[in-house]
Amino acid sequence: MKIFKQGILLLLFLLLFWVLLTSIDSQELIAGGVIVILLTLVFSRKAAVFGDFQITFKSLIYSIAYIFVFLAALVRSNLDVAFRVLSPKLPINPGIVKVKTSLNSKTGRLVLANSITLTPGTLTVETKGDHFYIHWIDVSTQDVDLASQEIVSKFEKYLEVMFG
Amino acid sequence: MADILYNTSAVLALIAIILAAWRLLKGPNVADRVVALDVMTIISISLIVYVASIAQRVIYLDVAMVYALISFIGVVAIARYLERGL
Amino acid sequence: MAVFGGIITFVGSIFLLLGALGIVRMPDVYNRMQAGTKATTLGILLFLAGIAIGHIECMCIFRILILILFIIFTNPISSHALARAAHHIGIPLTDKSVTDALAEDESEKEEAIS
Numbered sequence: 001m002k003i004f005k006q007g008i009l010l011l012l013f014l015l016l017f018w019v020l021l022t023s024i025d026s027q028e029l030i031a032g033g034v035i036v037i038l039l040t041l042v043f044s045r046k047a048a049v050f051g052d053f054q055i056t057f058k059s060l061i062y063s064i065a066y067i068f069v070f071l072a073a074l075v076r077s078n079l080d081v082a083f084r085v086l087s088p089k090l091p092i093n094p095g096i097v098k099v100k101t102s103l104n105s106k107t108g109r110l111v112l113a114n115s116i117t118l119t120p121g122t123l124t125v126e127t128k129g130d131h132f133y134i135h136w137i138d139v140s141t142q143d144v145d146l147a148s149q150e151i152v153s154k155f156e157k158y159l160e161v162m163f164g
Numbered sequence: 165m166a167d168i169l170y171n172t173s174a175v176l177a178l179i180a181i182i183l184a185a186w187r188l189l190k191g192p193n194v195a196d197r198v199v200a201l202d203v204m205t206i207i208s209i210s211l212i213v214y215v216a217s218i219a220q221r222v223i224y225l226d227v228a229m230v231y232a233l234i235s236f237i238g239v240v241a242i243a244r245y246l247e248r249g250l
Numbered sequence: 251m252a253v254f255g256g257i258i259t260f261v262g263s264i265f266l267l268l269g270a271l272g273i274v275r276m277p278d279v280y281n282r283m284q285a286g287t288k289a290t291t292l293g294i295l296l297f298l299a300g301i302a303i304g305h306i307e308c309m310c311i312f313r314i315l316i317l318i319l320f321i322i323f324t325n326p327i328s329s330h331a332l333a334r335a336a337h338h339i340g341i342p343l344t345d346k347s348v349t350d351a352l353a354e355d356e357s358e359k360e361e362a363i364s
Contacts (some may be wrong), residue, residue, distance in 0.1 A: 020312040031291040078265055081285050085272040094350035117326035123284050124332045135280045142349050163364055166304060169256030173263035180270035187273045195279045195336040203273055203286045207266050210297040217301050225313045236324040243331035247338050
């Protein structure tokens with residue numbers, strides 16, 4: 001059952017990609033695209049990219065909210081970087097800290113790690129099991145739980161609903 | 165007015181490429197050089213799109229797309245190589 | 251409309267410049283990566299969005315959208331792979347660094363093996 005859900009979601013996603021890439025002006029193009037996408041799906045059955053995505057109304061709302069949370073974090077992180085780069089004393093206090101995540105799905109962890117990289121002052125260096133090792137440009141705590149609270153939890157509550 | 169803004173942005177992007185190239189030449193070790201190269205590639209994608217808008221050729225956008233793809237794969241391949249050989 | 255796009259492009263190019271400046275000024279490879287990845291991601295997003303807004307009459311807005319999405323997804327991945335490789339081959343953190351939990355954990359594991 002899971003493989004059908006994953007296949008249909010991936011089909012819709014790739015079809016959207018194809019339609020955006022070629023402007024929509026002929027049915028032959030779209031038909032050819034669908035055939036190629038179906039072949040691709042047959043050959044890549046094991047790459048379960050969307051296998052963990054929950055299809056509920058709540059998860060859809062949370063996905064849209066997540067995009068805005070992410071964009072706000074991206075803008076704040078850029079202002080942060082601009083401030084640090086432009087100030088003559090270079091106010092950094094870097095270090096690698098360890099945080100813990102409670103997400104189980106692989107795609108969820110991928111999105112979480114990418115979001116951490118693009119948010120203020122943090123960069124994912126390594127993932128091992130439940131733990132992420134994060135390079136933090138301004139270390140305020142070295143404790144695992146407190147660091148997780150500060151870095152991970154704001155995204156985790158959305159991703160938990162989206163990916164289960 | 166709009167043209168002046170676009171051209172100024174392109175000049176700023178060019179200065180950014182020169183700064184990154186300085187790090188590429190000077191960087192103490194290989195990771196620094198690869199980071200500088202990555203930033204240079206990203207900035208040159210924006211310059212390719214600027215050239216496409218000047219020349220009014222939509223096909224240049226495909227060039228930018230392929231360039232982004234190759235730069236991503238190249239950086240990941242170099243990282244893999246540094247980690248444990250190919 | 252074109253002036254609005256031009257202003258957005260200008261702001262984006264300032265972020266690109268700040269990213270390159272961060273590459274030059276920061277003391278070690280991880281901090282350089284932070285500045286480089288974040289600033290160039292938002293910078294190129296604004297730069298391309300400004301060009302798309304300024305030239306809305308050509309049908310290229312979808313292609314630019316795909317380009318932006320692609321860069322937002324792949325830029326953090328490549329920087330993560332590079333940071334991991336840099337730590338693995340033992341490029342040191344700068345002297346100002348406070349802590350290195352990853353190196354501590356790895357040395358603990360080696361001691362347990364030996």
